[in-house]
Amino acid sequence: MNPLMMNARQPEDPAVPRPTEPYGEGVPLAHAVGERPVVMTIRNLRAGYAGGASVLKGVALDVRERAVTAIIGPSGCGKSTLIRCLNRMHEAVPRAWCEGDIHLGGRNVLHLDPVVLRREVGMVFQRPNPFPTMSVFENVAAGLVLNGERDRAKIAETVESSLRRAALWDEVKDKLASPGVGLSGGQQQRLCIARALAVRPRVLLMDEPCSALDPLATARIEELLVQLKEELTVVIVTHNMQQAARVSEYTVFMLMGELVESGPTQRLFTQPKDKRTEDYITGRFG
Amino acid sequence: MTGGHARRRRVNALMFALTALCAAVSAGVLFAILGYIAWKGASSLSWAFLTRLPAPVGETGGGIANSIVGSAEVVGLAGLIGVPVGVLAGVYLSEFGGRGRLAFWVRYAADTLNGVPSIVVGLFAYALVVLPMRRFSALSGAVALAIIVVPIVLRNTEEFLRLVPGTIREAALALGVPRWKVTLRVVLPTARRGILTGALLALARAAGETAPLIFTAFGNSFWGRSLLQPVATLPLTLYNYAISPYDDWHRQAWAAALILMLFVLAVNAAARVWLKPVSGGAS
Ligand SMILES: Nc1ncnc2c1ncn2[C@@H]1O[C@H](COP(=O)(O)OP(=O)(O)OP(=O)(O)O)[C@@H](O)[C@H]1O
Ligand SMILES: [Mg+2]
Numbered sequence: 001m002n003p004l005m006m007n008a009r010q011p012e013d014p015a016v017p018r019p020t021e022p023y024g025e026g027v028p029l030a031h032a033v034g035e036r037p038v039v040m041t042i043r044n045l046r047a048g049y050a051g052g053a054s055v056l057k058g059v060a061l062d063v064r065e066r067a068v069t070a071i072i073g074p075s076g077c078g079k080s081t082l083i084r085c086l087n088r089m090h091e092a093v094p095r096a097w098c099e100g101d102i103h104l105g106g107r108n109v110l111h112l113d114p115v116v117l118r119r120e121v122g123m124v125f126q127r128p129n130p131f132p133t134m135s136v137f138e139n140v141a142a143g144l145v146l147n148g149e150r151d152r153a154k155i156a157e158t159v160e161s162s163l164r165r166a167a168l169w170d171e172v173k174d175k176l177a178s179p180g181v182g183l184s185g186g187q188q189q190r191l192c193i194a195r196a197l198a199v200r201p202r203v204l205l206m207d208e209p210c211s212a213l214d215p216l217a218t219a220r221i222e223e224l225l226v227q228l229k230e231e232l233t234v235v236i237v238t239h240n241m242q243q244a245a246r247v248s249e250y251t252v253f254m255l256m257g258e259l260v261e262s263g264p265t266q267r268l269f270t271q272p273k274d275k276r277t278e279d280y281i282t283g284r285f286g
Numbered sequence: 287m288t289g290g291h292a293r294r295r296r297v298n299a300l301m302f303a304l305t306a307l308c309a310a311v312s313a314g315v316l317f318a319i320l321g322y323i324a325w326k327g328a329s330s331l332s333w334a335f336l337t338r339l340p341a342p343v344g345e346t347g348g349g350i351a352n353s354i355v356g357s358a359e360v361v362g363l364a365g366l367i368g369v370p371v372g373v374l375a376g377v378y379l380s381e382f383g384g385r386g387r388l389a390f391w392v393r394y395a396a397d398t399l400n401g402v403p404s405i406v407v408g409l410f411a412y413a414l415v416v417l418p419m420r421r422f423s424a425l426s427g428a429v430a431l432a433i434i435v436v437p438i439v440l441r442n443t444e445e446f447l448r449l450v451p452g453t454i455r456e457a458a459l460a461l462g463v464p465r466w467k468v469t470l471r472v473v474l475p476t477a478r479r480g481i482l483t484g485a486l487l488a489l490a491r492a493a494g495e496t497a498p499l500i501f502t503a504f505g506n507s508f509w510g511r512s513l514l515q516p517v518a519t520l521p522l523t524l525y526n527y528a529i530s531p532y533d534d535w536h537r538q539a540w541a542a543a544l545i546l547m548l549f550v551l552a553v554n555a556a557a558r559v560w561l562k563p564v565s566g567g568a569s
Pocket of ligand 2: 079080081207
């Protein structure tokens with residue numbers, strides 16, 4: 001139907017029968033052959049800000065490994081709140097609260113030390129936010145250096161490999177010592193991705209990483225995501241349904257703090273099960 | 287209609303003239319003071335004046351070398367005491383205290399302390415340091431000046447830390463960096479230009495304070511041999527010379543005033559140049 005769907009990645013072999021309910025609704029299902037293993041399990045997640053109604057009203061979701069999961073939904077439905085719970089940046093906001101179960105490789109995220117958790121679950125923000133006092137090199141090295149790494153050779157090696165993985169190395173290899181904030185917006189965002197990659201996270205959370213970028217810079221980041229998911233798990237919030245269709249294997253549709261529907265991207269966009277999902281993706285929605 | 291228009295234009299012109307005049311007067315005062323002091327003081331300024339000790343009473347000549355060094359000592363020590371306290375308290379207000387009760391009282395106390403007459407601060411330092419130690423000293427003068435420096439540095443630090451975008455803190459926290467390290471290694475360096483400039487301006491202000499030193503640093507016609515001895519300082523020497531009956535001392539008071547003014551001006555100019563953001567915002 002939608003020509004954009006031609007690009008959507010097939011998360012599994014179409015010959016293999018799909019489980020009827022790939023994930024969601026409480027009980028984790030046994031994996032079908034070809035389905036990627038689950039890396040994060042979210043159950044009954046409630047979150048909000050003291051003094052207001054809860055923003056997340058019991059979200060359940062399985063995040064699958066080495067794939068891109070896109071979260072879509074109208075503004076204010078709680079997409080940012082959801083991914084910020086996954087690395088507990090949510091609780092850095094004054095008076096924010098969060099309860100429920102989030103498991104990462106068998107450990108309860110809500111009981112982990114957030115400092116340790118955040119090295120495994122990295123984050124890229126809506127606006128590029130390189131450290132203004134640091135050079136390109138120092139920005140990428142920051143995660144290592146601030147966590148006590150002293151070995152210069154190891155730092156230099158990690159900085160280079162992270163910049164390569166963020167597809168930025170060729171553009172900045174001659175100006176590693178110049179300020180990170182001197183790069184273009186798109187380069188700054190890839191710098192922030194490199195900075196996040198340098199601490200070797202298993203999961204990378206991205207909250208509308210392209211919303212401050214032009215189409216060309218956006219396309220570069222989307223290409224980058226295709227490479228990144230070979231080695232890590234990406235959860236991306238996006239306002240742009242075409243983007244979700246282009247880059248993700250799995251899509252999650254949220255509405256007013258509830259997870260309405262989730263599933264393989266192609267299935268969700270072509271055969272939505274919920275009327276509200278259909279209304280949203282066909283643009284019949286407020 | 288046209289009458290109203292002409293009237294509005296006259297009022298407008300009048301208001302403009304009035305505000306411009308007041309602006310010119312404000313700037314003019316500085317230049318008048320500078321010019322007058324330069325005119326009175328420049329003739330007594332010489333190498334000997336800067337490098338010699340005061341001449342014995344009754345003799346002409348001599349210099350104020352001990353006051354210059356004494357001021358540097360007292361102000362430097364005040365900076366060593368006051369700047370860290372002010373900066374750390376500012377960090378508390380901006381990064382940890384937020385809108386809490388303690389933060390409210392700290393802010394309130396700092397603003398009040400900032401308005402306390404400096405002679406009262408001097409008396410307090412007298413009671414706090416001079417009386418228990420039973421001696422006037424450079425140290426007690428430094429404590430008095432530090433009390434003046436702290437609230438200025440504290441509020442300034444808080445303000446500049448608040449200018450650091452929250453997204454910078456989030457970026458660092460999201461890398462798995464502990465909160466205290468984020469503050470120390472990311473947030474403070476981002477704001478350091480403004481913080482250091484504020485500290486410099488506070489010290490320049492303290493360097494000109496006279497009243498807090500009267501019962502503390504006290505004054506000395508010779509070199510202060512240690513921080514626990516009374517010490518000569520520029521503003522106090524200026525004051526003593528100015529109220530003396532000797533013409534030569536009056537001339538020297540003007541020269542001392544000139545040096546003090548030049549010092550304050552230099553620090554202000556340096557702070558201003560320094561604060562100007564360099565393109566790209568690097569170091
Ligand atoms: N700091 C806060 N204090 C109180 N309420 C907040 C705060 N941040 C967000 N909210 C509320 O939580 C709800 C969800 O916000 P959230 O940022 O998660 O939405 P979103 O889906 O990411 O929206 P957008 O697409 O506009 O980014 C909103 O109704 C918002 O008003
Ligand atoms: Mg959002």
